[in-house]
Amino acid sequence: MLVFFVFLNNRLSALKVADYSNLNYFGPLQSIPYLGPIYGGVRVGASVYIQGSVPENITRFRINLLCGESDSSDVALHFNPRFDGWDKVVFNSRKDGSWMSEEKIRRMPFSKGEAFELVIMITSKGFQTKVNGKDFFLFPHRLPVEQIRAIQVSGDVSIQTINIIGAAGGGGALPGGTGGGYPGGNMGQGGYPGGHMGAGCPDGMGGRYPGSDMGGGFPGSHLPVREKLSNIGIIIVSYSCFLMFFSNFYKPVQGMAGQPVYNPPVPFSTWIPGGMLPKRTIIIRGSVPHGAQRMGFNLVVSRTRDVAFHMNPRVQEGVVVRNAQTGGQWGSEERQLSGSPFAEGQYFDMSIRCGNQRFKVFVNGQHLFDFFHRTNFSEIDKLEIDGDVQISYVHF
Template sequence: MAFVAPPGYQPIYGPSIPYLGPIYGGLREGVSIYIQGSIPEDITRFFLNLLCGESESSDIALHFNPRFDGWDKVVFNSCEEGSWGSEDKTRDMPFSKGEAFEMVIVVMSQGYQIKVNGNDFYTFQHRLPLERVRAMQIAGDVCIQTINVIGGGFPGSNLPVRENTPVPYSNMIPGGMYPKRTLIIRGMLPYGAERLCINFMVSRSRDIAFHMNPRVREGVVVRNSMIGGNWGQEDRELSMNPFSEGQYFDMSIRCGSERFKVFVNGQHLFDFFHRLQSFNEIDMLEIEGDVQISYIHF
């Protein structure tokens, strides 16, 4: 069965650059655009445009343009009816040559708040009505891994977890687990990371219905359960291991009536069959280990 993303979460994986694609449903206050990518060593510049139409000649509500030209800077602007506005610029450069990045554009009432690698970077005041934005364009010297547009009144709740939130993380799952429910976990394994542990638990009994344990140094992803205080048999076989040091990951865990289906960076990784008969009692998520969490989407 093909993976179907939950409403409001339609990730784009590995788009070719230059990229030009629609933002379905447009923008509204509360929407966030999440972009994961990397900067090549030989970068000169790249740009991201939020467009008021689906062609390159459309008005530009936000022009975001990092330039590595000896006088490193990031330029912001807008363009209406073919005429560019006045440039905003900052000499702060949040990107590093040869390194991965995570960028978030949060749509706020006063403007676009831009965060890079978990840090507030710049807020660009609205010049064109955000309701006009219909598409996104990315071009230049950049590699993009994922583009996600989420939030802003879509069904379901978006529960962001800031990168400086302490791990271990433990929280109730609103409404518990049920067939077709999908959880999204995004994060990064820093250099030197050895392990990550994700547990789907029954809070009442402390049973671990589904234990997922990527072991970075060993190159394996261990899956198991602990019911009545006893660990079950480990599953270890995988055709690939997407978890490595210094890399971001975008994980989707979908609960079915018979199994959990786990996708990482858009690729199906494995299925884990339910060992707890009453899997709908699962109501708690715990995360621990060497990991930085960007957000969790229930």
């Protein structure tokens, strides 16, 4: 049996959870520079998902994937954006105390004073980086990924969350004492680090977020940029543990109009503020855990319980089934696609756009399919998500 660790105010609570392969933990608040362990390491197919922001006066910051838990450890990946008049991002590795040759990418995907979303996907060929939903650079492996044991962050940056998805798993004690609860809130009331899940967003609401139309600022951007690693949650998660734990303590989160929801438990349901209208877009970001079978994304008419749009990625089959249910009866399935973007251990960024005649679905910036309306879309008032999926962000 493994142990599920939850930190609160730098204290440790251990809750026993059976039958899962990856350790899920939330780190305590730390000051930058930060160095934290990745228990069990990572593997090909894992992703590191980071949300943060950089100040107006940024010079540089760095994110290192370390092959140990100290500053002197080998570095499998050194990711180093530099604002120095010749803006660039430097990639490198360090072996036996010596840095190797630098890869300098003379493009800057980060903007001064703005929020960012960074995904580092560990592929068989290297570290594929994506910034704000766009592919940036593939850095080839120089050291075995199986040696990675920690993540390090330093420099001019504020980090809100770090999620390590699809880690290799394993256990191990974390330092700490006793405590309880869940960071930043009351379990029975749906607390989440720095805010209230019922209110939809940790640290209150700022506004503009990459890929949305929220306008000005960033949630939590009022926190010190260089001194605090604000509300950091390092998550190594398996679906069975995630569902088992949160189903005992949380009710589905009801997102408020105009506010995103971060890291909700699955099954998840929320009212759609104002219902579905032409040009309304739903943004859903998440990942597919290893061993996933299928998941469901439903747009529902709560009055009749009709499912106006049902999207059912079946991971092992490599298909995405679409359908609708009216009067308790399912219609004809739609399956035609050249492939599915929903694969084990992979991150996804999906948008569902409502038009007068159909829904248009985009995944990872690519148009995936259209689904023509079979019911009156204006009556849709609820989003439901269930199955083998981890959700990090939902916004209307």
